[in-house]
C-alpha cells in the first residue's frame with residue numbers, strides 16, 4: 001500500500017511530527033512518501049490556467065511540486081497531519097494545496113486511483129468553535145480532485161497543555177482511523 005504523507009508543521013519534532021512517526025509505526029507494511037512542507041520549495045500558484053491546456057502538468061517547472069503530483073497520483077492513501085495557524089493550514093501546506101489546481105483542471109482523472117484520506121489537525125488552544133473547520137473544508141474540496149475519500153478528520157486541541165500523543169480519547173480515534181485506512 002502506497003501512502004503519501006503531507007506534514008504541515010514548521011517544527012521538526014513537534015506534535016505533528018510525533019504523530020507521523022506514530023502512524024508509520026502502526027502501518028509497518030505500508031510504503032511511505034513523506035513531504036514535510038517546511039523543508040520544501042514550492043512556488044505559489046499564479047492562476048495562469050495553463051494547466052487547463054497542459055492537462056496533467058504545471059508551467060512552474062523548477063520546484064518540488066512535480067514530485068508531489070506524481071505521489072498524489074500514485075498513492076492508495078493520503079495522510080495530512082498539520083497544526084492550525086489562525087485556524088487554517090500553515091501557509092507552506094496551503095501553497096502546496098493551491099498547486100493542486102492542476103488536478104482540479106484535469107478533464108480525465110481516471111488514471112488516479114481511488115484513495116482513502118486521513119486528516120489529523122493539531123491546535124495549541126483549548127477547543128473553540130470552528131478551530132478545525134477551515135482545514136476540513138479545504139481538504140474535502142481538494143480531495144475530490146484526486147479521487148480521495150475522507151475516512152476521518154481528527155482535530156486534537158489543547159496541545160499547549162496536553163501533548164497530542166497523551167490525548168487518549170483522540171489517540172483512540174486515530175487508532176480506529178488507521179485501521180480503516182488499512183482495510
Ligand SMILES: Cc1cc2nc3c(=O)[nH]c(=O)nc-3n(C[C@H](O)[C@H](O)[C@H](O)COP(=O)(O)O)c2cc1C
Nearest residue numbers: 009011014015016083084085086087123124125159
Ligand atoms: C503562527 C501560529 C498560529 C497559531 N494559530 C493557532 C490557532 O489559530 N489555533 C490554535 O488552536 N492553535 C494555534 N497555534 C498553536 C499551534 O497549533 C500549536 O502550537 C500546535 O501544537 C503546533 O503543532 P506542531 O507541534 O505540530 O508544530 C498557532 C501557532 C502558530 C506558530
